[in-house]
Amino acid sequence: MITLEQLLRQAVEMRASDLHLEVGSRPALRVQSDIRFLDVDPLTSEMVDEMILPLLNEEQYDTFIRRGDVDFSHDLPGVSRFRVNALNHYRGRGAVFRVIPNEIPTLSGLGLPPVLEKVANLDKGLIIVAGPTGCGKSTTLAAMLGQINDRRAAHVITIEDPIEYIHPFRRSYIEQRELGQHATSFADALRASLRESPDVVMVGEMRDLDTMREALRAAETGYLVFSTLHTNSAAQTLNRIVDVFPPDEQHQIRSLLSGSLKAVVCQQLLPRKAGGRVAAMEIMLVNMGIAGLIREGKTSQIGSFLLMGRSEGMQTLDLHLVDLLQSNQISLEIAYAFATNPEVLVRHGYERRYSSRASHFPG
Numbered sequence: 067m068i069t070l071e072q073l074l075r076q077a078v079e080m081r082a083s084d085l086h087l088e089v090g091s092r093p094a095l096r097v098q099s100d101i102r103f104l105d106v107d108p109l110t111s112e113m114v115d116e117m118i119l120p121l122l123n124e125e126q127y128d129t130f131i132r133r134g135d136v137d138f139s140h141d142l143p144g145v146s147r148f149r150v151n152a153l154n155h156y157r158g159r160g161a162v163f164r165v166i167p168n169e170i171p172t173l174s175g176l177g178l179p180p181v182l183e184k185v186a187n188l189d190k191g192l193i194i195v196a197g198p199t200g201c202g203k204s205t206t207l208a209a210m211l212g213q214i215n216d217r218r219a220a221h222v223i224t225i226e227d228p229i230e231y232i233h234p235f236r237r238s239y240i241e242q243r244e245l246g247q248h249a250t251s252f253a254d255a256l257r258a259s260l261r262e263s264p265d266v267v268m269v270g271e272m273r274d275l276d277t278m279r280e281a282l283r284a285a286e287t288g289y290l291v292f293s294t295l296h297t298n299s300a301a302q303t304l305n306r307i308v309d310v311f312p313p314d315e316q317h318q319i320r321s322l323l324s325g326s327l328k329a330v331v332c333q334q335l336l337p338r339k340a341g342g343r344v345a346a347m348e349i350m351l352v353n354m355g356i357a358g359l360i361r362e363g364k365t366s367q368i369g370s371f372l373l374m375g376r377s378e379g380m381q382t383l384d385l386h387l388v389d390l391l392q393s394n395q396i397s398l399e400i401a402y403a404f405a406t407n408p409e410v411l412v413r414h415g416y417e418r419r420y421s422s423r424a425s426h427f428p429g
């Protein structure tokens with residue numbers, strides 16, 4: 067019978083991003099965006115239980131039984147770390163293992179815009195990396211923290227669910243805390259971290275009002291705070307934060323955001339022509355003009371200000387798609403699948419030659 071360790075080793079050897087396990091199905095790997103089933107027998111309920119359940123501690127097991135899914139990390143020494151989501155479905159149990167490289171990525175190595183190096187060099191304020199699940203937010207954040215670790219003698223605290231990349235001690239002193247094991251919530255852990263003399267705090271996700279409030283307070287009082295949201299644009303990110311707060315607080319929150327927010331990076335992962343994936347990004351840097359829009363609640367005008375801020379390193383997603391087309395990294399089909407305003411592509415000479423938008427999304 068094939069073991070979990072054999073499957074995880076095969077995932078790493080084949081440079082897969084994910085290993086999928088499900089009762090009644092053969093194990094599958096996601097390699098360069100495509101699902102590939104392994105040539106082994108379908109997994110039984112007993113096999114899946116033997117692979118997943120021993121990895122859970124008592125609290126994780128209780129969460130799994132009560133809620134039907136649980137997130138955790140798994141370390142296979144000498145091979146890799148994995149972010150795991152175990153779940154129940156109508157056939158039984160299953161899990162997805164996301165491969166996390168042992169090496170901390172660099173911003174340049176990921177091919178990300180150079181302006182992100184300047185963003186990571188900031189000494190205070192709130193930086194948000196946004197995008198859907200699986201778009202590489204954690205990897206971008208890890209690269210930013212890796213740059214800080216290489217360049218600054220700083221105290222860095224991360225609060226994660228679960229811990230993914232393990233940061234070694236270089237120039238910075240880094241403490242990594244995981245929800246469930248070292249903290250009960252992002253908000254509580256963030257409040258505690260501010261009593262521990264940090265310079266930089268990374269909050270895995272701003273899930274609720276308390277976490278957002280604490281993140282804004284920390285950024286306002288002089289800390290550099292990184293976090294994520296599941297939003298698709300800078301304007302949507304701002305609206306999401308403000309809308310979480312009660313109406314009588316929203317004017318004050320917009321004022322806080324205008325002073326403490328430094329950057330919003332929204333990203334999508336696109337299939338690359340040559341194989342693998344490439345990040346397409348919208349980047350908003352908060353200058354005086356954008357701070358005024360935030361304060362006045364005029365988020366609908368942000369797109370125009372991003373266009374005017376290209377010399378500062380700002381960009382819209384659609385213009386980044388044009389850049390990726392010009393460098394022949396993505397296909398026209400993919401560009402139209404992810405474009406928010408296809409007219410931008412047309413104006414740059416990339417007229418659509420496809421009839422069904424729905425068919426353009428990768429499997």
